[in-house]
Amino acid sequence: MKQEIVIAAEAGFHARPASIFAKKAMGYQCDINISCEGKEINGKSIMSILTLGAAKGSVVTLTCEGADEAEAMAELAAFIETMD
Amino acid sequence: MNGIAASDGIGIGKARIVNKPIIEVTKQNKVQTDVERQKLTDAVAMTEKQLKNLEDVAKRQIGEDEAKVFEAHQMILQDPEWMSSIEQILKEEKCDAAYATDKATRAFIQIFEGIDDAYIKERVADLRDVSHRLLSNMLGIDLVDYSLIQEDTILVGRDFEPSDTVGFTNPFIKGFITEIGSASSHSAIIAKTMGLPAVIGVPEATKKIEEGIQLIIDGGTGEVFESPSTDMMQKLTTKLEQQKEEAEALKKLITAESMTIDGIAVEISGNIANPKDAVHVMENGGDGVGLFRSEFLFMDRETAPTENEQFEAYKRAAEILKGKPLIVRTLDAGGDKHVPYLNIASEMNPFLGYRAIRICLDRDDLFQTQLRAILRASHYGFVKIMFPMIATYDELRSAKEAVQKAKETLKKLNQPYDEAIQVGIMVEVPSAAAIADILATEADFMSIGTNDLTQYVMAADRMNELLGNLNNTFHPAVLRMIYQTIKACKNAGKMVGMCGEAAGDKLLIPLLLGMGLEEFSMSPTKILKSREIIRRLDTRALGTLVDTVMALKTADEIKAYLETFSRRL
Known part of the structure; x- marks a missing residue:
């Protein structure tokens, strides 16, 4: 399953929230990917999220595929929307 | 045992040998890929x-x-992309x-260094640390975790790198001894900034000192006492207690x-290597920063810091100083300060070679980037620019033209900066001292x-x-150069x-003040x-005092005279 989300956080997705996100993502079994401007990376990799360079205002697509995808999507999508 | 007195203070603790x-x-x-894969798994587990x-x-x-x-650090270690890229290299x-670990890490560092973001730069340091630990475990190298030390300890090592000295904030570390280096090497400078006692240049210390024995070091005299x-x-x-009391009184x-008794005000400032050190300067009541060693921003990395990264560092220091002067010395690479990515060929006499302003005047991109960063920071405080290693009038003219060029670029980009920024030089090459009067016509200030x-x-x-006796500022030849420089500046009305x-x-402060020195910049402590x-x-x-000292013939006589003078104060 897929969902498009706009980054609202002032500092973008690459700063402090990245490590919280990766930590949460690692708690799920399903594959979690994030894509932004044609680049797709592993959402469980803190270093890959940093290289994504998703700044405020950019649109990212969150993809969760696997057993617990519904729970993962619900928590992670909400996290990206509300992080600051 | 004796060494160079590098950082004043008495340290008492057990010897810990760091090899x-x-x-x-x-x-x-x-190699067998299966065996290597197992090594990786074991090292990761360890x-x-x-880290836990x-x-x-x-x-x-x-x-x-x-x-x-x-x-x-644990998050980085668990990173699936880093691990899978190591495994891929193993296999392919x-x-x-x-x-494989080293290669995969370098690839990530390269990507990170291409991103202009302060937060990401800090993560590079984390990644380096974790990969260093992982590699050490893989190769069976014993790592010393400074933060795990839980009893009073004196560290004994060949030398300590910046990555070691960050761990020295642990209050159980009471001082350190090194085998190599001088009073001006990195570890000595850091010790002085932190107020940590240190004795440097004790030959074969790691072999001669026994692990675990009681040690006392006197960083003020360079003495090391084993099992006292x-x-x-x-x-x-008792001496330690006295020092504590004195420090308390000085607060x-x-x-x-x-200001002197007769109302002459001077500046007593601090030397710093990064913006954080400016906090130490303020805590010690410094009148400003007389030397920001900007080369430390360039060391221990794979590529040069970007304009924004440098700007942030200078700006932070300027803001911490709240309007007090901040003198930024432009890149002083070469000599004993290695910056690998500048690709400086190794030389017979690196101190007499391609270094400092000589490199900067040759590499316009590098110099312009730094000058723009300093100029932009000048909008946020009282910032001055200082060129190291100036030897001729032409060099100073060229360097000032480079500042002008950087100003014009910023003007076109509508970036604010201090138009009246002062531009000065360091006087460290004898030729500069010899023509100090000529240089004073172009320089706004000089710092010896x-x-x-x-x-x-x-x-x-x-x-x-082996040359400790010659390397001594009390020699009349050195003092004459200093006096001549001060007089030239005074005549030209320059600071x-x-x-x-x-x-x-x-001992030298009264003499230098008598010669007319106006600003004294030193370790914050x-x-x-x-x-x-x-x-x-x-x-x-x-x-x-100045007349008497300048008539003396040897360094020893001068030192003895100044000691007597200092005792009578």
Whole structure:
């Protein structure tokens, strides 16, 4: 399953929230990917999220595929929307 | 045992020998991939355990913030992309685990360094740390975790790198001894900034000192005492108490003016290597920063810092100083300061070679980037630019033209900067002291760098432990160069300061003040003591002192005379 989300956080997705996100993502079994401007990376990799360079205002697509995808999507999508 | 007195203070603790082999990874192909994969798995497990332990200890003893660093390190270690890229290299290149780890790490560092973001730059340091730990575990190298030390300890090592000295904030570390280096090497500078006692250049210390024995070091005299007698212990403990009391008494001077009895105000400033050190300067009541060693922003990395990164660093320092002057010395690479990516060929005499302003005038991109960064920071405080190693009038003219060019670029981009920014030079090459009057027509200020000036005037390499006697600022030849420079600046009405070791030397301060020096920049920990001395001096009485000292024939005579003078104060 897929969902498009706009980054609202002032500092973008690459700063402090990245490590919280990766930590949460690692708690799920399903594959979690994030894509932004044609680049797709592993959402469980803190270093890959940093290289994504998703700044405020950019649109990212969150993809969760696997057993617990519904729970993962619900928590992670909400996290990206509300992080600051 | 004796060494160079590098950082004042008495340290008492158990000896901890730090033998730190350099990790050199060379590709090995005659390996079994299964065995290498197992090595990687084992090393990861061991690293994870160590990091968990460090996190727990930090949480209990230091604080939540410090513990978070190790939590972040565990996140990096668990990163699936890093691990899978190591495994991929293992498989494709049929090489050893250490080489694969090193190669995968470098690839990530390269991507990160291409991103202009302060947060990401800090993560590079984390990644380096974790990969260093992982590699050490893989290669069976014993790592010393400074933050795990839990009893009073004196560290003994060949030398300590910046990555070691960050761990020295642990209050159980009472001082350190090194085998190599001089009073102006990195570890000595850091020790002085932190106020940690240190004795440097004790030959074969790691072999001669026994692990675990009781040690006392006196960083003020360079003495090392092994298993001291109760008597000796008593004597030095008393000295330690006195030092603490004196430091307590000096704290009253934090807000006092740096002014002599007869009302002559001078500046007593601090030397710093990064913006954080500016906090130490403020805590010690410094009148500003007389030397920001910008080369430290360039060291221990794979590529040069970007304009924004540098701008942020200079701006932060300027803001911490709240309007007090900040003198940024432009990149002083070469000599003993290695910056690998500048690709400087190795030379027979690096101190006499391609270094400092000589490199910058040659590499316009590098120089312009730095100058723009400093100029932009000048909008946020009282910033000045200083060029190191100026030897000729032409060099100063060219460097000033480069500043003009950087200003014009910023003007086109509508970036704010201080149009009236002062541009000065360091006087450390004898030729500059010889033509100080000529240079004073172009420079807004001068700062005498006594460490290099001494080694150049005396033709004595300051890294050479055998030449200690020559490498001494008290030699009349060096003092004449200093006096001549001060007089030239006075005649031209330009500000003259000093940012070498001599500026914070309690014996030389009266002499330098008598010569007319206006700014003294030193290790932050020496600021208050120096202010106390200045406040007891009367410049009207110092003319005779200068005349007498300048008529003496040897360094020993001069030192003895200044000692007597200092005792009578």
